[in-house]
Amino acid sequence: MLTVNAYAATSATEPLIPTTIQRRGLGPHDVLINIDYAGICHSDIHTVRGDWGRITYPQVVGHEIVGHVTEVGSAVSKHKVGDRVGVGCESGSCGSCEQCLKGEEVYCLKGNVQTYNGVDVDGSITQGGYSQAIVVNEDFVLRVPESLDIEKVAPLLCAGVTLYSPLKHWKAGPGTKVAIIGMGGLGHVGVKIAHALGAEVTVLSRTLSKQEDGLKLGADHYHATSDPATFEKLAGSFDLILNTVSAGLNYNQYVNLLAVDGTLVILGAPSEPVSVDAMSLVAARRSIAGSANGGIPVTQEMLDFCAEHNIVPEIELIKASQINEAYERVLASDVRYRFVIDAKTFA
Numbered sequence: 001m002l003t004v005n006a007y008a009a010t011s012a013t014e015p016l017i018p019t020t021i022q023r024r025g026l027g028p029h030d031v032l033i034n035i036d037y038a039g040i041c042h043s044d045i046h047t048v049r050g051d052w053g054r055i056t057y058p059q060v061v062g063h064e065i066v067g068h069v070t071e072v073g074s075a076v077s078k079h080k081v082g083d084r085v086g087v088g089c090e091s092g093s094c095g096s097c098e099q100c101l102k103g104e105e106v107y108c109l110k111g112n113v114q115t116y117n118g119v120d121v122d123g124s125i126t127q128g129g130y131s132q133a134i135v136v137n138e139d140f141v142l143r144v145p146e147s148l149d150i151e152k153v154a155p156l157l158c159a160g161v162t163l164y165s166p167l168k169h170w171k172a173g174p175g176t177k178v179a180i181i182g183m184g185g186l187g188h189v190g191v192k193i194a195h196a197l198g199a200e201v202t203v204l205s206r207t208l209s210k211q212e213d214g215l216k217l218g219a220d221h222y223h224a225t226s227d228p229a230t231f232e233k234l235a236g237s238f239d240l241i242l243n244t245v246s247a248g249l250n251y252n253q254y255v256n257l258l259a260v261d262g263t264l265v266i267l268g269a270p271s272e273p274v275s276v277d278a279m280s281l282v283a284a285r286r287s288i289a290g291s292a293n294g295g296i297p298v299t300q301e302m303l304d305f306c307a308e309h310n311i312v313p314e315i316e317l318i319k320a321s322q323i324n325e326a327y328e329r330v331l332a333s334d335v336r337y338r339f340v341i342d343a344k345t346f347a
């Protein structure tokens with residue numbers, strides 16, 4: 001067992017506090033990672049605040065993790081001491097179901113092991129990346145290309161793959177029109193990736209306040225959803241709409257922006273149900289879908305793609321002591337565009 005410094009939530013309403021946690025001793029296939037940087041995902045906030053149901057406290061969240069391997073178990077073959085590596089939303093799965101065999105561990109039919117607030121192999125509740133070190137099975141450890149700025153790369157481990165995976169699944173590329181709802185942590189990385197894939201990219205944000213940034217990051221068009229004219233102008237336009245919004249929406253308005261055969265993919269995960277008029281779907285063979293972050297192979301593919309296209313998130317680097325303030329700023333959509341914690345400051 002290894003004792004490491006961390007920041008934990010102790011209830012749904014109290015600020016996160018510094019603490020220590022135990023990491024398990026290395027099994028034969030485990031890798032010990034010294035964490036360098038950890039991103040703050042809106043899912044961390046949903047989780048600790050109980051938006052998705054009750055959780056066990058204390059809870060250390062964080063599933064955008066980048067660091068270096070400091071020790072490997074006796075049978076590890078995929079990683080070695082010194083390697084630059086990452087860990088995302090999942091750190092285990094059954095390994096034998098149809099989905100795991102396809103490399104879609106995130107959709108494991110027996111339930112994957114979430115990097116935090118999951119049930120680990122030893123029955124304990126997993127604790128995530130807001131800490132100095134983590135122990136993860138080698139199969140769930142990603143190679144992080146050296147060319148990507150280590151300070152900025154962590155959010156790719158969740159935000160990056162959560163956008164890359166549906167863009168690939170629904171075949172975004174040259175000739176396709178993609179809209180991204182929400183210019184936040186997920187949305188801004190989605191703009192960069194969709195642009196690099198060759199799609200025509202539109203941002204649908206509440207206001208035009210981030211328009212200049214959006215266009216700089218690779219969007220071709222930028223519209224305010226607070227303006228009702230947007231929904232008239234863009235009706236029937238998009239092959240694919242990716243919804244990254246962390247709150248409920250009037251989904252009908254967005255379904256009507258889809259072209260014939262278009263798909264609205266829900267990535268943001270508010271607790272409210274999704275409701276749409278059946279006729280809006282029927283009239284143009286439109287679909288509504290959901291998509292979770294991504295399996296290990298697509299996550300590695302995304303990291304390699306980002307290295308090839310020199311894509312890293314736009315970040316604000318913070319100290320551990322600033323996490324609570326950062327949460328308030330994420331909730332107020334006042335982050336450009338992802339907070340990353342310098343893990344040295346957990347010391």
Ligand code: NAP
Pocket residue numbers: 040041042043044046158159162181182183184185186187204205206207210244245246247248266267268269270291292293330331333337
């Ligand atoms: P974020 O940085 O807070 O971005 C969310 C964006 O949604 C905001 O920047 C804002 O964009 C828009 N927004 C926020 N409140 C809104 C409201 N009341 N009405 C309309 N738009 C609003 O959050 P994130 O980290 O990108 O995460 C977004 C959501 O995705 C969260 O629910 C998170 O849990 C979920 N998520 C899902 C997965 C998955 O596997 N599917 C993975 C990661 C995260 P504008 O200011 O541009 O309007």
Ligand code: ZN
Pocket residue numbers: 041042043044063089158159
């Ligand atoms: Zn996340």
